[in-house]
Each structure stands twice: as C-alpha cells, then as structure tokens.
Amino acid sequence: MLLTTAAVPLTGWAVHAVALHRQLAATRRDPLTGLLRRDAYTARARRLLARHGDDTALVMVDADHFKAVNDTLGHPAGDAVLAAFGARLTAWAGPRASVGRLGGDEFAVVLELPATRLEQRLAQLVRMLRTPVVLDDGRTVDVAASVGAATPDIVGSSDLAVLQRAADAALYDGKHTGHAVIAATAHTTVASVNGRRAGRPGTSLRGRAA
Numbered sequence: 001m002l003l004t005t006a007a008v009p010l011t012g013w014a015v016h017a018v019a020l021h022r023q024l025a026a027t028r029r030d031p032l033t034g035l036l037r038r039d040a041y042t043a044r045a046r047r048l049l050a051r052h053g054d055d056t057a058l059v060m061v062d063a064d065h066f067k068a069v070n071d072t073l074g075h076p077a078g079d080a081v082l083a084a085f086g087a088r089l090t091a092w093a094g095p096r097a098s099v100g101r102l103g104g105d106e107f108a109v110v111l112e113l114p115a116t117r118l119e120q121r122l123a124q125l126v127r128m129l130r131t132p133v134v135l136d137d138g139r140t141v142d143v144a145a146s147v148g149a150a151t152p153d154i155v156g157s158s159d160l161a162v163l164q165r166a167a168d169a170a171l172y173d174g175k176h177t178g179h180a181v182i183a184a185t186a187h188t189t190v191a192s193v194n195g196r197r198a199g200r201p202g203t204s205l206r207g208r209a210a
Helices: 002-027 038-055 066-073 075-093 115-129 160-173
Strands: 056-063 098-103 106-112 145-150
Touching (some): 038 106, 038 160, 056 160, 066 075
Antiparallel strands (some): 056 145
C-alpha cells in the first residue's frame, strides 16, 4: 500500500516534467515552420562548427518574390510557402543539422557537408525549393529561392558570424539567378548585423556590427 501511495506523486512529477520539457522545446521552435528560432539555431550551429570544422557548410536562403505572394494571394498562401520551405530545408539538411528561420522569409542551415559534395548538394536544394507549393484549396504557387553558402576552409574562419556574413553576401551576388553561389571570401568589409547584410529587414546599423 505504501508503494502504491508513493507512486502517485512521482507519476505526477513525471507528467509535469514531460509537459515542462515540451513547453521549453516549443519555445525553441518557430510555430509556423517548425524550424529552430535564432537563439536555438545559433547554439546548435556553433556546436556543429566546433565539432566538424572544415567539413561543415553554412547555407543562407531567401524566398524570391515572397512579398508578391502575400500581396496577390494573401498571407495564408505566404504562410504555406514558408511552411513548405521549412519542411524542404529540414528534409534536405537531415536531422543532425541546425536549420533556423532567422525572420520573415530568411533561413539558415549549418550542416556537416564535405567540400567535394557541396556544389551537388546545393544544386539539389535549389531544385527542391523551386518545386511549386500546393495550397489547401488546390491552387499552386510557383516559388524559387536565392541561396548562398560559405565554408570554413574557403572563408578561413569557423566563426558563425563570419560565415553567415560571407554566405549572405554570396546569396545577394546571385540573387534571382536560379543558382546557388558559394562565397570565395570572408567579405569582412561588408557591414552586417547578427551576421546578416546591413539593410535587410530586421537589421539596423544602430546595433553593433558583427
């Protein structure tokens, strides 16, 4: 009888602990896409960079013409596009990667990826992101994305902010071309905030540049 009585509060605490864990996990995720929020993405990305070094890649992604989707088809359609991009990035990167939504239609991925496979894998990603999105009402939305990448061996640094700045600059160099661009330099002269090119939505040079 004593054993049965003692098991009741222990079970209650176990249920509470599970619920608390789920709540904490939810705060780390973007509710629309299911991707990591910035802080959680950053922490995981830094661990991957420290663990795998030159065998990692950082990939930045922008949805092309996203504002036009919202303006012409409505915000639910825009949300569907973002959710689809989140699912595709997760599928492409795999479960051990750090995949985050930085804000709006901007995403970042850090994953283990040898340089010998980088171009092939980036081309695969571009194809995946160009697949039309089917809405709940049956309409399809033509989508595309601009993609930039950076690697520690080429950039000369495994610092997350440096790699994001380089990948972001590469993305803008190839904006709307339909091809992923790999950074050939660290782009240390490009003003940035939180590793993103200054002037992008959500950045301000009044903050401290990375």
